[in-house]
Amino acid sequence: MKTKANSKPEQMLPLGDIKVQIMAALPGAACEIVPNPGPSGQDSLRVEPASVLAVARFLRDDERHLFDYCSNVTGVDWLDQTVSETVKVAGTDAAGQATELEEKVERVVPGYLEAVYHLYSVAKKTGPLVLRVRTGNRSDDVEIPSLTPLWRSCEFQEREIFDLYGIRFSGHPDLRRLLMWDTFEGHPMRKDYQSPDETLAFATANGKEDV
Amino acid sequence: MAVDPHVTEVDVKALNREGVHVTSLESLYNWGRSNSLWPLQFGLACCAIEMIAATMARHDMARFGAEVFRPSPRQADLMIVAGTVTKKMAPMVVRLYNQMPEPKYVISMGACAISGGPFRDGYNVLNGIDRFIPVDVFIPGCPPRPEALLDGVIQLQEKIRSQKLSGPDRARHADKSACAEYPVPEYGGGDLSPPYNPEIWSPPPPFGSSDEDESEFET
Numbered sequence: 001m002k003t004k005a006n007s008k009p010e011q012m013l014p015l016g017d018i019k020v021q022i023m024a025a026l027p028g029a030a031c032e033i034v035p036n037p038g039p040s041g042q043d044s045l046r047v048e049p050a051s052v053l054a055v056a057r058f059l060r061d062d063e064r065h066l067f068d069y070c071s072n073v074t075g076v077d078w079l080d081q082t083v084s085e086t087v088k089v090a091g092t093d094a095a096g097q098a099t100e101l102e103e104k105v106e107r108v109v110p111g112y113l114e115a116v117y118h119l120y121s122v123a124k125k126t127g128p129l130v131l132r133v134r135t136g137n138r139s140d141d142v143e144i145p146s147l148t149p150l151w152r153s154c155e156f157q158e159r160e161i162f163d164l165y166g167i168r169f170s171g172h173p174d175l176r177r178l179l180m181w182d183t184f185e186g187h188p189m190r191k192d193y194q195s196p197d198e199t200l201a202f203a204t205a206n207g208k209e210d211v
Numbered sequence: 212m213a214v215d216p217h218v219t220e221v222d223v224k225a226l227n228r229e230g231v232h233v234t235s236l237e238s239l240y241n242w243g244r245s246n247s248l249w250p251l252q253f254g255l256a257c258c259a260i261e262m263i264a265a266t267m268a269r270h271d272m273a274r275f276g277a278e279v280f281r282p283s284p285r286q287a288d289l290m291i292v293a294g295t296v297t298k299k300m301a302p303m304v305v306r307l308y309n310q311m312p313e314p315k316y317v318i319s320m321g322a323c324a325i326s327g328g329p330f331r332d333g334y335n336v337l338n339g340i341d342r343f344i345p346v347d348v349f350i351p352g353c354p355p356r357p358e359a360l361l362d363g364v365i366q367l368q369e370k371i372r373s374q375k376l377s378g379p380d381r382a383r384h385a386d387k388s389a390c391a392e393y394p395v396p397e398y399g400g401g402d403l404s405p406p407y408n409p410e411i412w413s414p415p416p417p418f419g420s421s422d423e424d425e426s427e428f429e430t
Contacts, residue, residue: 179335181299181398188334195334196402 012126013064015043021064026054034132044116044130049144052133053171056150059119059129067119067129070151073158075165076114077138077190083107111138113167117147117154135167138190146172164189237376244288244314245276245371248364251287251307252280256294258321258354265357272357277364284310289367291360292346295323295330296337298403302395308344309392314384316371318363319346322353329353342407344393 013021015033022029030048047055059067084106091101113135120127135142146169148154158169159178166187169175177184186193223233254262266272266280281287284307296304308317319340322328327338340346347370350363374382383389393411396403407413 179299183398183400185400193334195332196406 010124010126012121012129015045015129018059018065018129019045021062022055022058025058025062026051029055031055042128042130044132046132046134049133049135052131052147053145053150056117056131056147059131060150065129066121066123067127069120069122069127070117070147070153071120071128072116072118073147073154073161074116075161075167075189076116077165078111078114079138079191080111081109083109112136113138113142113165115144115158115161115167115169119151142166143168143170145170146175148172163187166190238372240376241372241374245368247279248275248277248289248316248367249279249281249287250277250289250291251284251311252282253307254293255296255300255304256321256323258293258324261354261357262291262293262320262360265360270357270361272361272364275361275364275368284308285312287311288314289316289318290344291318291320292324292340293320294354295328296340297335298337299335299398301337301340301343301403302397304340305343305393305395309395313391314371314382316347316367317344318348318350318360318367320350320352320360320363321355322351325349325351337403339412342412343396345411 019031019033022031029051031051032046034044034046036042036044059065084104086102087105088100089103091099093099093101115133117131117133118127119129119131133144135144144167146154146158148158148169149171155173156178158167158172159174159176161167162169162172162175163177163179164187176182180188188195218233226233254260264270266278272278277289284290288311290308290311292304308315317340319325323330323336324340327333327336330336331338337343341349348363348367350359352359355363374385376382376385390410393408394405396405396408398404
């Protein structure tokens with residue numbers, strides 16, 4: 001039996017090249033590479049919500065990429081972070097002379113919610129390309145475009161993220177809670193979620209810390 | 212056991228030797244019920260696999276008269292809560308229990324059904340089915356082996372055989388005024404509403420809150 005020579009899996013282009021191609025095809029797109037310093041070295045591509053639909057469609061349809069399969073969508077909750085920085089301010093030293101003094105300043109980086117998409121190309125046998133989309137904050141500006149119109153496999157996973165993290169996906173055909181019941185309030189996978197059982201008089205009664 | 216104050220055990224033994232067996236209606240009734248337990252055929256998680264294994268050829272629960280798993284609560288008299296009860300599933304479990312006819316019994320099988328088990332601190336798991344329905348036998352394990360389930364069934368049979376049909380301490384099914392239905396919890400904002408049935412369950416006192424506890428630890 002004659003067998004067709006196995007098409008060799010292509011190597012995925014470096015993320016930097018993909019970004020260059022995106023910028024060339026979509027000049028208005030806003031995206032950046034988020035480096036991963038861990039052992040996997042799996043860098044990811046962060047796209048602004050305004051341009052994510054165009055970028056995703058480009059990655060799916062462009063002949064050089066053909067990311068035809070979205071295998072996984074997950075949510076991440078990033079809390080507010082306090083970053084301490086050292087800045088130089090003008091002042092006077094012990095002798096009374098003008099000099100520059102170092103001062104520690106604490107700055108709060110506001111938190112946000114993030115949806116992470118893992119894209120594969122079955123046609124080209126490449127992947128994964130990690131696509132990140134971030135919301136404006138964790139409270140009222142939590143709407144990002146849904147990618148369900150591009151990859152049908154996103155539908156339930158975006159519903160799950162809506163349920164557990166509270167990201168609203170605009171353009172989703174059926175955005176309802178998936179795991180919790182419809183009248184449930186809150187989003188249990190957020191880091192500041194308090195389980196109602198903890199309010200029962202168990203370990204933390206009498207104002208004491210958990211032993 | 213003396214069946215009647217006028218009949219002594221010696222008499223009973225003498226009658227037994229002649230092939231005459233004397234017993235009380237209560238003993239006969241309980242003996243029959245305890246050897247014909249019909250469990251409800253439903254499983255919630257991995258414990259159900261062990262429950263199924265207990266009914267199969269190797270462990271053979273039929274030896275103890277509990278092999279007729281019924282697919283309808285109307286025909287069952289033993290509910291084996293086998294597995295993790297999520298908060299979303301809890302109302303259905305309580306409703307199934309309510310639909311079973313008296314006399315009915317509950318075995319809480321495995322760590323999850325007893326207390327929530329490894330998922331106790333999760334947002335979605337009920338911390339023990341005994342918060343909503345009365346449990347007769349708890350079988351610890353994660354999951355319990357079929358032998359443990361068989362032991363639980365035998366314990367339940369012993370409990371059934373000791374039940375009274377009359378008197379102030381009679382069994383629930385012999386008491387017309389006893390509670391036959393338990394309220395089905397509803398889905399609330401953050402938890403089930405109510406989170407437990409206060410008539411049959413209450414939160415344990417906080418650790419080390421009472422003086423008795425502390426003195427116990429000091430000695």
